[in-house]
Amino acid sequence: MNQDYIKPDQWSIIEEGFDASRVKSSESLFSIGNGAMGQRANFEEQYSGSTFQGSYIAGVYYPDKTRVGWWKNGYPEYFAKVLNAPNWIGINVKVNDEALDLSNCKAVEEFRRELNMKEGWLSRSFKATLQNDVQVTVKTKRFLSLDLDEVGAIRYEITPLNTDATITFSPYLDAGITNEDTNWDDKFWDVSKVSHEHTRAFIEAKTMKTDFHTCTFMESQVFVNDVFVAVNPEIETTSNTIVFSYSKDIKAGETYKIEKFGGYTVDRNHEKSQLVSASIEVLSKAKDLGFLGLLEKQMQAWANIWDMADITIDGDVKAQQGIRFNIFQLNQTYLGKDSRLNIGPKGFTGEKYGGSTYWDTEAYCIPFYMATKNQSVARSLLEYRYNHLERAIENAGKLGFTNGAALYPMVTMNGEECHNEWEITFEEIHRNGAIAFAIYNYYRYTNDYSYIPEKGLEVLIGIARFWQQRASFSTDKNKYVILGVTGPNEYENNVNNNWYTNYLAQWCIHYAIESINKVKSEYYSDYSRIMNKTKLSASEIEEWQQVADNMYFPYSEKHQVFLQQDGFLDKDLVTVADLDQSQRPINQKWSWDRILRSPYIKQADVLQGFYFFEDQFTQEDLERHFDFYEPFTVHESSLSPCVHSIQAAKLDRMEQAYTFYLRTSRLDLDDYNKEVHEGLHITSMAGTWMSIVEGFGGMRIVENMLSFTPKIPKQWEGYSFKINFRNQILKVYVTQQETTFELEGNTELQILVNGKLQVIASKKIENVSE
Numbered sequence: 001m002n003q004d005y006i007k008p009d010q011w012s013i014i015e016e017g018f019d020a021s022r023v024k025s026s027e028s029l030f031s032i033g034n035g036a037m038g039q040r041a042n043f044e045e046q047y048s049g050s051t052f053q054g055s056y057i058a059g060v061y062y063p064d065k066t067r068v069g070w071w072k073n074g075y076p077e078y079f080a081k082v083l084n085a086p087n088w089i090g091i092n093v094k095v096n097d098e099a100l101d102l103s104n105c106k107a108v109e110e111f112r113r114e115l116n117m118k119e120g121w122l123s124r125s126f127k128a129t130l131q132n133d134v135q136v137t138v139k140t141k142r143f144l145s146l147d148l149d150e151v152g153a154i155r156y157e158i159t160p161l162n163t164d165a166t167i168t169f170s171p172y173l174d175a176g177i178t179n180e181d182t183n184w185d186d187k188f189w190d191v192s193k194v195s196h197e198h199t200r201a202f203i204e205a206k207t208m209k210t211d212f213h214t215c216t217f218m219e220s221q222v223f224v225n226d227v228f229v230a231v232n233p234e235i236e237t238t239s240n241t242i243v244f245s246y247s248k249d250i251k252a253g254e255t256y257k258i259e260k261f262g263g264y265t266v267d268r269n270h271e272k273s274q275l276v277s278a279s280i281e282v283l284s285k286a287k288d289l290g291f292l293g294l295l296e297k298q299m300q301a302w303a304n305i306w307d308m309a310d311i312t313i314d315g316d317v318k319a320q321q322g323i324r325f326n327i328f329q330l331n332q333t334y335l336g337k338d339s340r341l342n343i344g345p346k347g348f349t350g351e352k353y354g355g356s357t358y359w360d361t362e363a364y365c366i367p368f369y370m371a372t373k374n375q376s377v378a379r380s381l382l383e384y385r386y387n388h389l390e391r392a393i394e395n396a397g398k399l400g401f402t403n404g405a406a407l408y409p410m411v412t413m414n415g416e417e418c419h420n421e422w423e424i425t426f427e428e429i430h431r432n433g434a435i436a437f438a439i440y441n442y443y444r445y446t447n448d449y450s451y452i453p454e455k456g457l458e459v460l461i462g463i464a465r466f467w468q469q470r471a472s473f474s475t476d477k478n479k480y481v482i483l484g485v486t487g488p489n490e491y492e493n494n495v496n497n498n499w500y501t502n503y504l505a506q507w508c509i510h511y512a513i514e515s516i517n518k519v520k521s522e523y524y525s526d527y528s529r530i531m532n533k534t535k536l537s538a539s540e541i542e543e544w545q546q547v548a549d550n551m552y553f554p555y556s557e558k559h560q561v562f563l564q565q566d567g568f569l570d571k572d573l574v575t576v577a578d579l580d581q582s583q584r585p586i587n588q589k590w591s592w593d594r595i596l597r598s599p600y601i602k603q604a605d606v607l608q609g610f611y612f613f614e615d616q617f618t619q620e621d622l623e624r625h626f627d628f629y630e631p632f633t634v635h636e637s638s639l640s641p642c643v644h645s646i647q648a649a650k651l652d653r654m655e656q657a658y659t660f661y662l663r664t665s666r667l668d669l670d671d672y673n674k675e676v677h678e679g680l681h682i683t684s685m686a687g688t689w690m691s692i693v694e695g696f697g698g699m700r701i702v703e704n705m706l707s708f709t710p711k712i713p714k715q716w717e718g719y720s721f722k723i724n725f726r727n728q729i730l731k732v733y734v735t736q737q738e739t740t741f742e743l744e745g746n747t748e749l750q751i752l753v754n755g756k757l758q759v760i761a762s763k764k765i766e767n768v769s770e
Helices: 020-029 272-309 315-335 360-370 375-384 389-398 431-446 451-470 498-523 524-534 538-549 593-595 606-612 619-632 640-650 654-663 682-696
Strands: 011-014 035-038 054-056 061-065 080-081 091-095 107-116 121-129 135-144 151-160 165-175 190-198 202-206 213-224 227-229 234-237 243-250 256-266 311-314 473-475 480-481 700-702 705-708 720-727 728-735 739-743 748-753 755-761 765-768
Touching: 011 020, 011 202, 035 135, 091 151, 107 135, 135 700, 151 243, 151 272, 165 202, 165 213, 165 256, 190 234, 190 243, 202 243, 202 272, 213 243, 213 272, 243 256, 256 272, 272 315, 272 720, 311 315, 311 682, 315 360, 315 682, 360 375, 360 431, 360 682, 360 720, 375 389, 375 431, 375 451, 389 451, 431 451, 431 498, 451 498, 451 524, 451 538, 498 524, 498 538, 498 606, 606 619, 606 640, 619 640, 640 654, 640 682, 654 682, 682 720, 728 748, 739 748, 739 755, 755 765
Parallel strands: 705 748
Antiparallel strands: 011 107, 035 054, 061 080, 091 165, 107 121, 121 135, 135 151, 151 256, 165 243, 190 202, 202 213, 213 227, 213 256, 234 243, 311 720, 473 480, 700 705, 720 728, 728 739, 739 765, 748 755
């Protein structure tokens, strides 16, 4: 860990004491969102210290032109920027004409910030002494509504302590914002109109190039000691800002309060010409409910989420806090309401990585959403890729592939590749395999095969065509090889025969052929439609089969392991344990060529394949490969510790599994990789959920049934989780002594526990003890 200032708490993230050096980290950690929009935990009042200002609207982006030193054919034209949206949370505060600014105060005491995950709100309180010697206390609370997901609410209270004071609240909208992350310092927003109507203000703006139209809005009212007071605001406008100022003489000990509603309407949900009227409508609904009424609905909405998604851990507060933080942030990022959206790796917490969709969604997030929501949410995530199939075919065509071969993008907003690093764009092609695996995983878990004949088979065909064309025949090896790739371990680029990539290619082809045969047998009308559409022939399928059946896999007889790639044993195999810790993390200390020549593994690579396809390998195989590769793994990808935790638990190495669990669950809270100031690692948080449910709980699908091999770390007294399995809700509770199952609904459920068949009756707690 690299930081340790977050207070242990089961339901809240708490910071005590003001420290300017950790403001950016806290802005990430205390971020809030509601699936439709989100924001870093920036202060409402002005702050002149170092800060990373960020507000984001789901699905709104800018195609920032690719910036590279040497252009290569096939490069994406742009790198999609998650756009910093117009700021609506701002409330500047003046006390006797002096700005409240924590960076300039004589003293800041009793500072406390809390992100309440149970109820879905962010609060802050402090006592400050300004340069004019006025002492004030401040209390704020804000949230982004889950029910009215276009609106957020802020309550800001200030009390002068040692003297009467004239206090001015200046709530504002500001569209003159810039991105922290930009290639060319382009102007991203074009403001068309700044307007106000009574106590409401609006800024209409559109994005350059992508032409997303938005309206940012606000409405405020002020109170003294909780009594509404009518204050006529002074209004100031510029070409991209509007400020309302409410001044009031406040006696010492009295509290001046402002309640502000704000947010965005976007043309994804409304006609462009109706954005202001839509804003008025949602403001009216919010004002009718009032701050407390909207907060009450917020608390109930989060209660409903936690009822299904919560994981409890008894006896280990930091572990409990970690998993709830992960579950909370996942639900703030994506709720499954809009199939046009997806799960960005930073969510609404930062701008790094660009784009909204990586292979993380299929490999890590879909299992979480399948189990904690319902299959329709997971199916929407699959359909997102189906809707981008034509773009995937276009992407492959730009690289010279033909005949409907599909290469899904590594990074995308709309199906186009928008990642501008050649070793990722051209070579990290294993993402295709994760998309095919997600289709298989969805059917395995939900038993809903209908997606495959309706949509999924076309995706599988496009992917199989890609793999068949991407492989080449080696006369030396008398096998098909895949050259010039980057596997999940991005600390090796342009390597030959990455085992994980080759194995996925073979599996994808076999699975596509298996699916074609099943659809032909059981869904013939869909089969005919798809064959006519794709022009797929029996001879082409034979070509696929030949490639898959003769795929080359690098292997070391000496070590009895599959090699990560052909040249892995040529490296100086010094383990991480023998690496000088002052050199960590190596991605911040070493040159890139030194990293590429090293044996160090950013994240699970061969072991990622063993995680996906564990039923195709023995326990002894896993143990041998784990023991060989884990000592070289630096876990500098957020996606790495969760996979290793699951596999360590499978190997009954519970202390190691627990250590990896803490790392994945508290990756951001404890800033393991020294980068939390840039934003959180949202998609890997689904892996944290998996490390408990699949790791310690041992949940699998075996013989078309749920199967569990429950284990528990010695540090825990017990843990529990719920899953929605084929529309039946099963609660699992594991203690040091026993495992119990409780089933909701009206029908029984057959499961396997440690390999033995158990029948769980509905509405009855079943104890299963060894």
